[in-house]
Amino acid sequence: MTEQPGTPMPRDGGWHAYTDHARRLSALMHDERARADQQAAATRDGQAAVDxxxxRLAAQRQHLVALAATLRLAEPHVGVVAPSPVPDPQEALRRAAxxxxxxxxxAAHAHRRAAQPPLLPGVTPLARNALVYTAAATLATFxxxxxxxxxxDADFGRIPWHLVPWSLCGxxxxxxxxxxxxxSLVGQPRIGGGGTRSARAGGVICFVGMPILWFIFIAATRG
Incomplete structure (x- = not known):
């Protein structure tokens, strides 16, 4: 290799310092590229999480509107969302989730509640209706x-016949x-099936059970 005139050759110490600085610069550039790649990946992940x-919020809003319409309630009002006070985006996303x-x-709890009638929600429809008809028949019998x-007429030991149509029919x-x-008002679920009024069972309880109780009462009082 031919030396150029006027170009000083670096000493050994200067050359080692030069190569050391070059390695450090290369390491710094590698770290910066890695950091930039991490930040880019975090940005992509964050944007995907936000999307x-x-x-999810859009689907949830549609579900709430449909659920309110099914339950015959006022449509929920979703106002403007205020900025999150949490500075960390990941923490804000976790809280949002x-x-x-x-x-x-x-919403699932409200759906389950709406699938059950307000009156005696834990019993079967037939048992609920039988209890309601029995309570009404008991009150009417009283x-x-x-x-x-x-x-x-009861003071004279006579049967008040003018009350018999009321007792047996009215x-x-x-x-x-x-x-x-x-x-019909409080014994039917708002959504879903399973609602029944058990008219036949109610007829048996009221139109058969009450006259039987009436005849038992007459027999007991006349005996």
């Missing part, structure tokens, strides 16, 4: 016995319709 959360999970849980007790009909109306 996923946005899609937790809030969305809580909203899904609440009214019938009270009418007999306060009738002037009050059982009122008991039946009272039970039917109660079941």
């Amino acid at each position: 996923q959360a946005t899609q 937790a809030a969305a999970d809580a909203a899904d849980t609440a 009214v019938s016995l009270l009418m007999f007790a306060v009738s002037p 009050l059982p009909a009122l008991a039946f319709f009272a039970g039917y109306l109660t079941i």
